[in-house]
Amino acid sequence: MTTINDIAKMANVSRTTVSRVLNNGYASEDVRKRIMRVVEETGYIPSLSAKSLRTKKSGVIGVILPKISTETASRVVSGINEVVAKKDFQILLTDTELDKQKEIDYIRLLQSRHVDGIILLATNVNKQLTDTIEAAGLPFISLGQDLPGVTSIVYDDYHAASDVINMLVSHNHQKIAFIGVGEEDPSVGKLRRMGYLDTLTKYNLSIKEEWMAEGDFSIESGYECAKKIIKNSEGELPSAIFAVTDRMAIGAMEYLREQGFNIPDDIAVAGIGASTMSKHISPSLTTVDYFNKEAGEKAAQLLLAQMKKKKEKEKFIQTYRLIIRDSV
Amino acid sequence: MTTINDIAKMANVSRTTVSRVLNNGYASEDVRKRIMRVVEETGYIPSLSAKSLRTKKSGVIGVILPKISTETASRVVSGINEVVAKKDFQILLTDTELDKQKEIDYIRLLQSRHVDGIILLATNVNKQLTDTIEAAGLPFISLGQDLPGVTSIVYDDYHAASDVINMLVSHNHQKIAFIGVGEEDPSVGKLRRMGYLDTLTKYNLSIKEEWMAEGDFSIESGYECAKKIIKNSEGELPSAIFAVTDRMAIGAMEYLREQGFNIPDDIAVAGIGASTMSKHISPSLTTVDYFNKEAGEKAAQLLLAQMKKKKEKEKFIQTYRLIIRDSV
DNA sequence: ATTATATATGGAATCGATTACACAACCATA
DNA sequence: TATGGTTGTGTAATCGATTCCATATATAAT
Numbered sequence: 001m002t003t004i005n006d007i008a009k010m011a012n013v014s015r016t017t018v019s020r021v022l023n024n025g026y027a028s029e030d031v032r033k034r035i036m037r038v039v040e041e042t043g044y045i046p047s048l049s050a051k052s053l054r055t056k057k058s059g060v061i062g063v064i065l066p067k068i069s070t071e072t073a074s075r076v077v078s079g080i081n082e083v084v085a086k087k088d089f090q091i092l093l094t095d096t097e098l099d100k101q102k103e104i105d106y107i108r109l110l111q112s113r114h115v116d117g118i119i120l121l122a123t124n125v126n127k128q129l130t131d132t133i134e135a136a137g138l139p140f141i142s143l144g145q146d147l148p149g150v151t152s153i154v155y156d157d158y159h160a161a162s163d164v165i166n167m168l169v170s171h172n173h174q175k176i177a178f179i180g181v182g183e184e185d186p187s188v189g190k191l192r193r194m195g196y197l198d199t200l201t202k203y204n205l206s207i208k209e210e211w212m213a214e215g216d217f218s219i220e221s222g223y224e225c226a227k228k229i230i231k232n233s234e235g236e237l238p239s240a241i242f243a244v245t246d247r248m249a250i251g252a253m254e255y256l257r258e259q260g261f262n263i264p265d266d267i268a269v270a271g272i273g274a275s276t277m278s279k280h281i282s283p284s285l286t287t288v289d290y291f292n293k294e295a296g297e298k299a300a301q302l303l304l305a306q307m308k309k310k311k312e313k314e315k316f317i318q319t320y321r322l323i324i325r326d327s328v
Numbered sequence: 329m330t331t332i333n334d335i336a337k338m339a340n341v342s343r344t345t346v347s348r349v350l351n352n353g354y355a356s357e358d359v360r361k362r363i364m365r366v367v368e369e370t371g372y373i374p375s376l377s378a379k380s381l382r383t384k385k386s387g388v389i390g391v392i393l394p395k396i397s398t399e400t401a402s403r404v405v406s407g408i409n410e411v412v413a414k415k416d417f418q419i420l421l422t423d424t425e426l427d428k429q430k431e432i433d434y435i436r437l438l439q440s441r442h443v444d445g446i447i448l449l450a451t452n453v454n455k456q457l458t459d460t461i462e463a464a465g466l467p468f469i470s471l472g473q474d475l476p477g478v479t480s481i482v483y484d485d486y487h488a489a490s491d492v493i494n495m496l497v498s499h500n501h502q503k504i505a506f507i508g509v510g511e512e513d514p515s516v517g518k519l520r521r522m523g524y525l526d527t528l529t530k531y532n533l534s535i536k537e538e539w540m541a542e543g544d545f546s547i548e549s550g551y552e553c554a555k556k557i558i559k560n561s562e563g564e565l566p567s568a569i570f571a572v573t574d575r576m577a578i579g580a581m582e583y584l585r586e587q588g589f590n591i592p593d594d595i596a597v598a599g600i601g602a603s604t605m606s607k608h609i610s611p612s613l614t615t616v617d618y619f620n621k622e623a624g625e626k627a628a629q630l631l632l633a634q635m636k637k638k639k640e641k642e643k644f645i646q647t648y649r650l651i652i653r654d655s656v
Numbered sequence: 657a658t659t660a661t662a663t664a665t666g667g668a669a670t671c672g673a674t675t676a677c678a679c680a681a682c683c684a685t686a
Numbered sequence: 687t688a689t690g691g692t693t694g695t696g697t698a699a700t701c702g703a704t705t706c707c708a709t710a711t712a713t714a715a716t
Contacts, residue, residue: 050702378672
């Protein structure tokens, strides 16, 4: 490996000058040319470890995902990347596999790698997590969960869920079942469920335990939840099922189709997420678009801004859009 | 930030000892305890930039993708991550957006970041690319394209395509249309097309220009290609369409459905990729599973092996599996 | 001609770790 | 008691950049 010292020697200048030329180009015409020629010839690439050690900046931003291979995650990452790549930052990717200890470990790891900032897609929210973030003292953005003390971009889960119910009611549905996830996840688990419950209450519709089931984000769990709901409510079947994610909605549709139910005539289905699939299955799935990529872009922009100038915690609510399709 | 020197002072030892304790734990019981206590108390995190500068190892492996937000990419990355995370490596992610210059730039960039190895999902293959790889002198794996001089994992595109045609023929299809992509992409563009053409020839089936169209991987382009094929072949419609990717196959299905064709009775459709969607649309799509995640895992394993001990170029052919579903 | 100012360059410290080498203390063996 | 081997610890060089400060030269102002 050629180093800055080699270049300096070959160009007959000090390494100080080489560094300056490469960073701001400050030098006499003559010297600059001489240096650049040597750089070209040798194919010299500066060591970013050395640079980072000295400057405390790495040009890397850390992204912590709950799970890499989901459509949401990949859209968000794509949005983030689009923004940061323009400023010559790269992304260091970590995957917690939904393990809350790893969320914390990775923050510390990224810190030790001197990343310039972190974007976290949290699933669990707890004190230890926020303490670790606090201690890291890095520019930090939380996406998808509102973290105390941390600038957050959140989806409007409550109103999105609520709007889905509004829409179902306006389609004359009175008996609406629910497929949710665990409450450790404040956004998807709690808020969406609250949106569902509160809106039913608003319309004075009955809330039945038998019409509620809890899955784990997977298509299969959606299938199982639908089965459970249908089995448990022999007397009175729901006329619609609202699943808090598209994948679970799609699993539910599969079960219903298998059982000979017509969607939407016998039972309507709605999800959240605007997955590619939702558009292309049949009947196409009514869902909520959360603009994940835009959220990723926004997160990246906020992070870059925060890297320039530390700011107070802010909270941004990402807009959403209800997409009404054939499944209702 | 507390440094190793701070720890040394506080524990009343030299930084050498601190380093040793933290790396191999070599020290007397007494000293070790003293140091660990201070480490705990201060929450000391060693600087990986400094470490990397000294050791020439970063614990990071670079991944270069043609496009982040595709199912293939996210499966592969997930496979890679699963393997390398176990060995405490992280992934530095870059996205070329299908730009061949960026493929080269990113290799150099990753090199300057002292990544310990690179996994590249190339789309374009050219001399400059292989030269850059050669020059980087890093452990390197190419996934999806066979790169001269570089250990590669390739999908068996030719035979996969060929098998799709075999299967269609065995379902009594004689008139098989084709939706492909550009030939700059040796694997998807060239090999899959050759598999199609050669197999038609083998069966003595006619190859018609009107039955062939070229898309760009997107669902929309699949739709357009199907339209073009149907329009151009007024006299004699094909009885099956083979698209080289699931997304294009799904686009094609959409057009056919719109036009009132029954799938598979009027026209059968097959794709490649085993996307999640292929399983859940209706009719479910016949496709080829390339085991992308496993390919990612394999790539990671090979890379780790190569990091231990430089090896000759090898070429691995990833297995595939034909999944016959309702669309044929 | 002298002083002040701008411009271009180099010297040397520094960032935070690792590691080759030296050395001291201790115990065991002959 | 001298010799040698272990074991534990420290000294100092090193990795490859950046950057503060000093200095030399050229140019402008008085």
